[in-house]
Amino acid sequence: MIVPTVTSEIAKGLKIVGSKPTMNLKGCLVGNPFTDQSNFDGPSKIPFAHRMALISDQMYKSYKKSCRGGDNRHQSIQCRNSLDAIDECVKDISEFHVLEPRCAYASPHQYNVLKLKTSLGVQKMQQLPDFTAEGLHLSEISTECRTMLYTLSRIWANNATVREALGIHKGTVPLWLRCNTDIPYLKDIKSSVKYHLDVTTKGYKSLVYSGDHDMGVPYIGTQSWIRSLNFSIVDDWRPWYVDGQVAGYTVLYSNNLTFATVKGAGHTAPEYMPRQCLAMLSRWLAGDTL
Numbered sequence: 001m002i003v004p005t006v007t008s009e010i011a012k013g014l015k016i017v018g019s020k021p022t023m024n025l026k027g028c029l030v031g032n033p034f035t036d037q038s039n040f041d042g043p044s045k046i047p048f049a050h051r052m053a054l055i056s057d058q059m060y061k062s063y064k065k066s067c068r069g070g071d072n073r074h075q076s077i078q079c080r081n082s083l084d085a086i087d088e089c090v091k092d093i094s095e096f097h098v099l100e101p102r103c104a105y106a107s108p109h110q111y112n113v114l115k116l117k118t119s120l121g122v123q124k125m126q127q128l129p130d131f132t133a134e135g136l137h138l139s140e141i142s143t144e145c146r147t148m149l150y151t152l153s154r155i156w157a158n159n160a161t162v163r164e165a166l167g168i169h170k171g172t173v174p175l176w177l178r179c180n181t182d183i184p185y186l187k188d189i190k191s192s193v194k195y196h197l198d199v200t201t202k203g204y205k206s207l208v209y210s211g212d213h214d215m216g217v218p219y220i221g222t223q224s225w226i227r228s229l230n231f232s233i234v235d236d237w238r239p240w241y242v243d244g245q246v247a248g249y250t251v252l253y254s255n256n257l258t259f260a261t262v263k264g265a266g267h268t269a270p271e272y273m274p275r276q277c278l279a280m281l282s283r284w285l286a287g288d289t290l
Contacts, residue, residue, distance in 0.1 A: 008195040029206065031208075032216070033208065036193055038190065040224045042071065043070070044220040044221030047218075055086050066082045067079040095214075096216045097146075097213050098214075154178060205257070208259050209280065211272060213264060213265065231255055234254055235289065242275060246263060248262045262280070
């Protein structure tokens with residue numbers, strides 16, 4: 001949401017004669033971007049679950065027939081039953097990378113990944129138990145779960161020695177939180193599709209990439225809103241490579257919009273596939289094809 005809206009505002013400001021400071025804006029990039037929950041991101045979760053073999057063909061067929069592709073379980077008893085069956089199949093799946101363990105230790109709150117209405121479900125995975133450096137030994141931190149690294153980051157950032165080294169005076173800054181949802185934040189933009197359209201049609205290039213195993217913001221929904229822009233295809237769907245191996249798939253649209261998947265990555269693609277994402281970024285910044 002934030003990147004295209006801010007980029008659009010910058011582009012608008014640059015058109016004002018004599019505006020300062022000037023900025024050499026070239027474009028923007030977004031990864032697994034939360035764009036439009038109602039029309040694209042949300043409705044793509046169940047089709048994604050079907051493509052990932054998390055629900056059966058029959059369950060998906062029943063869902064499409066009884067719910068007409070939506071998620072309003074109150075429209076009929078058949079729709080409610082279909083959604084309940086799907087929920088039961090995916091409730092223990094890690095939403096942000098469907099192949100990784102779902103770690104209750106790092107995500108202590110129970111939630112349903114297909115019912116999540118909040119922005120990326122951040123508040124559901126944000127806060128870890130209150131451990132201190134003295135109360136937790138490294139041997140107690142499981143390496144099986146990627147989210148355990150978030151525990152370490154919290155311990156590190158709140159360590160007295162670290163805070164002193166960073167120049168934080170005691171009593172001036174509260175405990176560091178990885179995701180602080182107490183910050184006042186007005187959410188009045190339901191869809192950022194028009195901002196993507198504004199940026200690209202003004203001549204700025206865009207890179208939109210998706211880790212292809214993310215069920216939080218599935219690539220299916222991202223492809224759908226890109227198609228809604230009605231841009232023509234310049235370079236059709238094809239694999240892109242890093243060190244001779246397929247790193248994902250890409251398609252180039254008119255108005256310099258590039259879409260790419262990152263094979264095997266979750267919601268935060270560079271976290272899962274750093275080498276491939278660096279290659280993708282470097283090529284895009286250099287103006288080369290992926």
